[in-house]
Amino acid sequence: MLEYIPDHYKDQRQYIYAVDFFKRDEWALTLESLIELTIETDHYFSERFWEILADTAENMSMMNLSAYCRKQIVGNQQELKSNIPFGWTTEKVDEKHFKHHIVEKVKRQWTIDRHKKDNVESLLTKVDGIYLKMNGRTGTLYIIDKCRLTEVDVEIGVTSSLILFFEKTNYWMLPFRKILTVQEKQNIRTAISLWASDTNTAIQFDDYHV
Secondary structure, three states: OHHHOOHHHOOOHHHHHHHHHHHOOOHHHHHHHHHHHHHHHOOEEOHHHHHHHHHHHHHOOOHHHHHHHHHHHHHHHHHHOOOOOOOEEEEEOOOOOEEEEEOHHHHHHHHHHHHHHOOHHHHOOOOOEEEEEEEOOEEEEEEEEOOEEEEEEEEEOOOOOEEEEOOOOOEEOEOOOEEOOHHHHHHHHHHHHHHHHHOOOOEEEOOOOO
């Protein structure tokens, strides 16, 4: 369970308590701290999260806590009108807007699945360059340099230009994960701009410097 709580909560007091109690085999206190985490943050946790806590509470004959956990599942359905995937949480910003927090474990699996779909391994055998793979209105710009690969998430904007979410591109992804130097990131940005010019592709970096 602790492995499927998003990093957003790692500095929260109750999460830290839960980890400490877990290491000391204090199962009941671990369970109570996880419940307190949801109360402290006032965020929505997944139905699977609550099911696991409810089952755990029942196994320890903590029936009041089990009932509380199952009540949260009903509350999610009534208030959100949708299910929250395991490893996600939902934060209510206002009556119409919600923010999602997703555990890195889930994001890594998304990346693995996307790499398989885009046949990324074969890209590493190609000449250095930039390769665009689209899936509907979103996609990925893969940059190959000296048998290394990094990537930029892209999205088709309202003006049909490609919006590049470049700010979060901070690592070489393959053949192993390594942080990009400031110079490497600037070189990649320049290479993308040249690629866009050569291919007549309208682009917009997410920091709005074209």
